[in-house]
Amino acid sequence: MTVKLRRPILVGGIGLSLLLWLLDTVQNSMAELGEVSILGIMAAGVGLWLFKKPQSTPSQNQTLIAPPPTKEAAEQAIALSSTTIDKLLKETKNSKTQAKVNISISQLQQQLKTLTDELQRQKLTVAVTGSHGVGKTSLAKILKTQWVSPSDEIEINDISWCRESKIVQENNEINALSTYDLILFITTGDLIDSEYQALSKLTSLGQRFLLVWNKQDQYLPDQKPQILQKLKETLSNINSAEDVVGTAVNPNSVKVKKYQPDGSIEEFIEQPLPEISGLIERLNKILVDESQQLVWATTKRKAEIVTLEAKSLLHKVRREVAIPVIEQYQWIAAATAFANPVPALDLLATAAINAQLIVDLSEIYEQKFSLEQGKQVAGRIAELMVKLGLVELSTKALTTILKSNSVTFVAGGVVQAVSVAYLTRVAGMSLIEYFPTQTDSNSVNVEKLGKILQRVFRQTQENNFLKSFVSQVTSHILPQGKKVESLQN
Ligand SMILES: Nc1nc2c(ncn2[C@@H]2O[C@H](COP(=O)(O)OP(=O)(O)O)[C@@H](O)[C@H]2O)c(=O)[nH]1
Ligand SMILES: [Mg+2]
Secondary structure, three states, X not given: OOOOOOHHHHOOHHHHHHHHHHHHHHHHHHHOOOHHHHHHHHHHHHHHHHHOOOOOOOOOOOXXXXXXXXXXXXHHHHHHHHHHHHHHHHHHHOOOOHHHHHHHHHHHHHHHHHHHHHOOOOOEEEEEEEOOOOOHHHHHHHHHHHOOOOOOOEEEEEOOOOOOOOOEOOOOOOEOOOOOOEEEEEEOOOOOHHHHHHHHHHHHOOOEEEEEEOOHHHOOOOOHHHHHHHHHHHOOOOOOHHHEEEOEXXXXXXXXXXXXXXXXXXXXXXXXOOEOHHHHHHHHHHHHHHHHXXXXXXXXXXXXXXXXXXXXXXHHHHHHHHHHHXXXXXXXXXXXXXXXXXXXXXXXXXXXXXXXXXXXXXXXXXXXXXXXXXXXXXXXXXXXXXXXXXXXXXXXXXXXXXXXXXXXXXXXXXXXXXXXXXXXXXXXHHHHHHHHHOOOOOOOOHHHHHHHHHHHHHHXXXXXXXXXXXXXXXXXXXXXXXXHHXXXX
């Protein structure tokens, strides 16, 4: 690739020049003792960071009970999935990835078609879930015989709940229970934290559940109300008290002694009847009062899943458009830094390469930042990179790799070039993960961006990425002759 060195848009800017300045210092420190100043800069970075600390998060203790679901909300969710699929189709047409995502798009379109019919669905689906051995299979079986009559359109499913994998995956609102109208979550005692978290998540997704406290027979009669009360209190923020019910689906048999008139004692084993009347009463009431709402809520969740899947495909398509853009900038950054070592403390220069990259990426992700916003974000990223220690760590790692190759190392500006290209890449790759999560284009969530930066940075430390990156950069910036020479080393 030939790179035209157009200084005005390329050089300077807070992001780039701060980095170059740091790199300059790092290079000096190899000859002398520049560590003090590096530490000083790091400290200054931390100071800046503390100064701009994000606001605190809202209280965690709010009641989460959602308003009753409506048909309109479900219809809106369906409309949103439809527009998301349309957008996906449009953007896919303009990119090279078309063939790969086409099948998935047609599957989504198929799902979208069935959603509208879903709003009229008569049959209700109930999931019985909970940890191993709590009585799911027993309860599902007894409900099928003692609650559901053949004319009812109710489907009972026994779904195992795995504590380790949790109901909800990280950053993903799709969960194994989403498609059921009503969840019967069984516990045999107190809820553990992961169960509570999973149930809160169900509530926040608008999913209706009953907490079934099973195996009541294992407690003494006067303990039962206390335990039930405790469970109701535990759930008071996420579910109403009447949706916590006790059962003994398959109570233990009891030994009964009977005194005979002749004074002898007859012993026999009695099997108590299941205690499920409270649960069945509650279920019947829900059927009468809420059947339609349950169906609307499920349809809404199903539509949301379609939207999420369409968005994730859109993300893939956009990524494939964005990566060549990042690569282009990373080579430009490298070539510029190599040919044009920036004077130290060139902090006042205005246009930054990172700012332009941010503007270009924001366009792909429909955020459309102005150059001014791009500059601000570039500044933020530079601060974060310093604060998180990424600049220091990467420079050390890249210098070590370069040192093992004496020819390239002695060539002036190579450390700068490689480091700037690398940091440009980390910034770019982080932004393409960040943009899809960005909802308000007027402010940047520094905390979130910082987390992504760290993750992307860690990923680049794996699988010899840095080594191959260094050789890619050097092959871009070094003249052909030198490149051959350096490879021989
Ligand atoms: N004591 C007692 N045991 C029960 C009760 N309900 C189920 N069990 C027993 O608990 C064990 C596990 O029940 P199962 O339905 O297979 O649980 P699953 O693993 O959740 O499907 C079985 O031995 C059941 O008989 C109950 O109310 N009281
Ligand atoms: Mg089972």
